[in-house]
Amino acid sequence: GNSVTQMEGPVTLSEEAFLTINCTYTATGYPSLFWYVQYPGEGLQLLLKATKADDKGSNKGFEATYRKETTSFHLEKGSVQVSDSAVYFCALSDRTDSNYQLIWGAGTKLIIKP
Amino acid sequence: DGGITQSPKYLFRKEGQNVTLSCEQNLNHDAMYWYRQDPGQGLRLIYYSQIVNDFQKGDIAEGYSVSREKKESFPLTVTSAQKNPTAFYLCASNRPGTHVGGEQFFGPGTRLTVL
Numbered sequence: 001g002n003s004v005t006q007m008e009g010p011v012t013l014s015e016e017a018f019l020t021i022n023c024t025y026t027a028t029g030y031p032s033l034f035w036y037v038q039y040p041g042e043g044l045q046l047l048l049k050a051t052k053a054d055d056k057g058s059n060k061g062f063e064a065t066y067r068k069e070t071t072s073f074h075l076e077k078g079s080v081q082v083s084d085s086a087v088y089f090c091a092l093s094d095r096t097d098s099n100y101q102l103i104w105g106a107g108t109k110l111i112i113k114p
Numbered sequence: 115d116g117g118i119t120q121s122p123k124y125l126f127r128k129e130g131q132n133v134t135l136s137c138e139q140n141l142n143h144d145a146m147y148w149y150r151q152d153p154g155q156g157l158r159l160i161y162y163s164q165i166v167n168d169f170q171k172g173d174i175a176e177g178y179s180v181s182r183e184k185k186e187s188f189p190l191t192v193t194s195a196q197k198n199p200t201a202f203y204l205c206a207s208n209r210p211g212t213h214v215g216g217e218q219f220f221g222p223g224t225r226l227t228v229l
Contacts, residue, residue, distance in 0.1 A: 032216070036220075043220035043221050046217055046218075
């Protein structure tokens with residue numbers, strides 16, 4: 001079945017460092033891919049998405065490119081801030097899957113130190 | 115402002131008691147969802163509803179029940195049959211015309227603790 005694998009956290013960086021959070025997926029069809037962010041004690045917010053291969057999603061300085069050849073959707077940011085500290089979730093949905101719903105990664109906790 | 119509200123934010127319950135978590139949305143969304151989140155794990159789908167008076171079980175429906183009498187409301191009852199109910203519960207919804215697997219909007223969550 002479809003699945004999402006994220007790098008384990010926590011990821012700890014200093015302010016202004018470069019961020020990469022890895023996400024790889026397994027899908028039988030042509031999924032849409034998402035990154036959600038969860039700030040402490042809150043619900044999830046959509047950060048960015050991509051619906052087909054080679055699409056790049058971007059928002060708030062974050063970017064992720066849908067790579068079909070490597071089945072990846074890694075999240076990147078050039079210069080992180082303390083306010084980026086949160087848990088980041090990668091997710092996919094596959095319209096060709098009979099169990100068509102959002103499939104979630106385990107989440108990666110990001111800690112940014114000043 | 116449109117959005118999803120969940121209440122209460124924190125809920126404590128004694129073992130053996132049923133408890134109902136509220137979820138209300140004023141986004142005019144058709145589909146609504148309940149997820150459970152445990153530390154270090156992704157979200158797991160409990161129930162979802164694509165239309166009023168209809169709902170389907172998700173991956174971990176045992177010990178939970180829902181109703182969808184109004185478009186705006188999708189309450190979740192955690193029954194005494196749920197063996198390990200302590201968790202963070204999230205409600206979400208989809209825009210009209212969006213499929214179950216499409217982009218979802220989330221409420222702030224309810225943290226349930228069984229004492």
